[in-house]
Amino acid sequence: MTTPGRGLHGHVLDTLGPAITAGEYPAGSVLRTDELAQRFDVSRSVMREAVRVLESMHLVESRRRVGVTVLPACEWNVYDPQVIRWRLAGADxxxxxxxxxxxxxxxxxxxxxxxxxxxxxxxxxxxxxxxxxxxxxxxxxxxxxxxxxxxxxxxxxxxxxxxxxxxxxxxxxxxxxxxxxxxxxxxxxxxxxxxxxxxxxxxxxxxxxxxxxxxxxxxxxxxxxxxxxxxxx
Amino acid sequence: MTTPGRGLHGHVLDTLGPAITAGEYPAGSVLRTDELAQRFDVSRSVMREAVRVLESMHLVESRRRVGVTVLPACEWNVYDPQVIRWRLAGADxxxxxxxxxxxxxxxxxxxxxxxxxxxxxxxxxxxxxxxxxxxxxxxxxxxxxxxxxxxxxxxxxxxxxxxxxxxxxxxxxxxxxxxxxxxxxxxxxxxxxxxxxxxxxxxxxxxxxxxxxxxxxxxxxxxxxxxxxxxxx
DNA sequence: TGTGATGTATAAGTCTGACTTTTTGGTTGC
DNA sequence: GCAACCAAAAAGTCAGACTTATACATCACA
The missing domain is CATH 1.20.120.530 (GntR ligand-binding domain-like)
Structure with a gap:
């Protein structure tokens, strides 16, 4: 639909977004930026940008000393076209x-x-x-x-x-x-x-x-x- | 409403978001990340995160060698609660x-x-x-x-x-x-x-x-x- | 034993500078 | 006039050092 993978952070989103909306990480799960950066083989800067986007969709919340927490589905911006696409492509x-x-x-x-x-x-x-x-x-x-x-x-x-x-x-x-x-x-x-x-x-x-x-x-x-x-x- | 100014990039958004949705930068306007970073007195990393968020709301589009282009209102994610709040607080x-x-x-x-x-x-x-x-x-x-x-x-x-x-x-x-x-x-x-x-x-x-x-x-x-x-x- | 102050480890947040990549627009040569 | 080419510009990426907030544990005192 929209240009997929416009930059490295886009590629990360294409994987993480569907995973979260599919419920692969249950609400309350905690991810760490550094670990994610390693897993996706990108720099921390790129990973941070991806997390910021997920945060703006209310899919996750980032807090100091804690990490990146996955939010419950009732918090998600369900009108975000990207979120809708991810969910339509996934399990629910x-x-x-x-x-x-x-x-x-x-x-x-x-x-x-x-x-x-x-x-x-x-x-x-x-x-x-x-x-x-x-x-x-x-x-x-x-x-x-x-x-x-x-x-x-x-x-x-x-x-x-x-x-x-x-x-x-x-x-x-x-x-x-x-x-x-x-x-x-x-x-x-x-x-x-x-x-x-x-x-x-x-x-x-x-x-x-x-x-x-x-x-x-x-x-x-x-x-x-x-x-x-x-x-x- | 939501926690305002959660981090430096949040503060930048609180200023840039309302400005864009208020039509202060007409569609097609081009901004440069470095210039914005200077103007808001933040590092490029922080500015990039803010731009990524605006991009996920389809308020702007970032392209190499060009800059950060403001998109026309018909492209905006008008269901994004943040965008709604910005617009309700502004001119339209x-x-x-x-x-x-x-x-x-x-x-x-x-x-x-x-x-x-x-x-x-x-x-x-x-x-x-x-x-x-x-x-x-x-x-x-x-x-x-x-x-x-x-x-x-x-x-x-x-x-x-x-x-x-x-x-x-x-x-x-x-x-x-x-x-x-x-x-x-x-x-x-x-x-x-x-x-x-x-x-x-x-x-x-x-x-x-x-x-x-x-x-x-x-x-x-x-x-x-x-x-x-x-x-x- | 319970409670409040203190300390510490942790992970996000920030900044800087160097480097890469893409793309636009002009320049050159045919 | 058109093609190929080149150079500059701006975003994109990365690595590393440093700062800051905070959850959690520890300890002192009542």
Whole structure:
């Protein structure tokens, strides 16, 4: 995704970050900078930079005379894209996927409603194009093409909402969608009902019908929740 | 909030972070590590650590032969609590407050619905206690006491949702609420209707009525949006 | 025996200076 | 005008010496 291993400290992070988020070092574990520097065969300066970054993500805490302490998961900056990526790549991928899908179900409908009010003509056109692309790739095992348009669709919605916080979730949603396609229903064509919903959302946004856009997007996200068996009986 | 100035690099961040998020260095500005180190009267090692942290927040990008480039706001990790705090303390506080309030309006109703399903008896009790505290402080200019219980109420809802991503928004919501009280309607007693809504939400959660909890919480957040004049005509 | 003052070892924190590597931008030569 | 080449600039890396805070143990005193 981002440039991996931009410098030695980046390489260290690519190993340590996933290890910590995977729970390899339980909360409370204590690491020593010098030992880590030796283990990764880097200088202490480089190791310190890596620790500082982990510290800014609230993954660890560095204290004098003690060492580098691993913090409990409830302290982590779970919205940090890097942390999300590490967790998605590791053991608690399912848990992370569920959390993110629930977040989507909260955010995307509201974002769609805002998009209906604020989307520029260009964004409306983009949205329609994405929806059409989804339709065109919805049959005949064209999962890859479908996915690309699906990700683009949701990204445009989030951006067009005009809310910077929503917009920044574009990458996250894209990774959730990609993950879903790669693991769950890889071989079957997407649900035709879902495809129709996307087309209708594009319509609603184009017409500036905020309520309808929100309601339809809520239906989409309900579908995503059901795929992961997150629902009340 | 968090320990300020934990080490020299922390002090540098406390100055540089707010400066960058306030737009003092426009996107594309180039800084040099050595110059910064001199300006802050710290060694290059310390300065490098600070830059690494800013880099992990996507506030800047460091490239060889070029320097430390300030990135455009659309790249920033706007969910980083540190970044949020810096922005709330700076010039675009109003903009940040609006973004966060819209985010609240999306997340909190869904969180309340989940809380109705998953809240433990202890959490239900806490919730009721918070609501009662709000009632008790709702008259006679007891804004401070009211605020404390209001913040606690929303934090419990977010935690009880059982979703880690929601739970981590507790601090953010608390700061939004605190900011609102300190700036807008500081002198008037809170809207009685809002107080009643909180009591009713606590009720709905206790009874496990997810739909009602969600609907009522949506009313609360609509009120918050209206206070900031965020609404469609 | 319990409690407070004192000492000490430890690991992070800081600074400095030398060296390496990458990259930009200009210069040269065809 | 274009290619190859060169030199300067800034980040990146490393090693070593020194400083500082602090957890823990020790000891003295009540």
């Amino acid at each position: 991928r399912p848990r992370q996927l569920r959390s993110l899908t629930v977040l989507r179900s909260a955010v995307e409908p509201v974002a769609a409603g805002l998009a209906a009010r604020h989307a520029t003509p260009e964004q409306c056109a983009e949205l329609t194009e994405c929806a059409l692309g989804m339709v065109a790739n919805s049959r005949g095992h064209r999962l890859q093409g479908y996915l690309v348009h699906d990700m683009a669709f949701h990204r445009v919605i989030l951006t067009a909402s005009g809310n910077e916080m929503f917009a920044r979730l574009g990458d996250v949603v894209a990774e959730v969608l990609a993950g879903r396609t790669h693991h769950e229903v890889m071989f079957e064509d997407p649900d035709p009902a879902a495809v129709t919903l996307h087309v209708q959302v594009a319509e609603a946004v184009r017409e500036g019908d905020a309520d309808r856009a929100e309601r339809l997007t809520r239906e989409i996200t309900v579908g995503a929740l059901q795929e992961l068996d997150i629902l009340a009986p | 506080r109003p903009r940040q407050l609006r973004s966060l309030t819209v985010l609240r309006s999306a997340v909190e109703p869904v969180a309340a619905g989940l809380a109705a399903r998953h809240a433990t008896p202890e959490q239900c009790a806490e919730l009721t206690e918070c609501a009662l505290g709000m009632v008790a402080n709702s008259r006679g200019h007891r804004l401070q006491g009211y605020l404390v219980h209001d913040m606690a109420f929303h934090r419990v809802i977010l935690t009880a949702s059982g979703n880690e991503m929601f739970a981590r928004l507790g601090d953010v919501v608390a700061e939004v609420l605190a900011g609102r009280t300190h700036h807008e309607v500081m002198f008037e007693d809170p809207d009685p209707a809002a107080v009643t809504l909180h009591v009713q939400v606590a009720e709905a959660v206790r009874e496990g009525d997810a739909d009602r909890a969600e609907r009522l919480t949506r009313e609360i957040t609509v009120g918050a949006l209206q206070e900031l004049d965020i609404l469609a005509p």
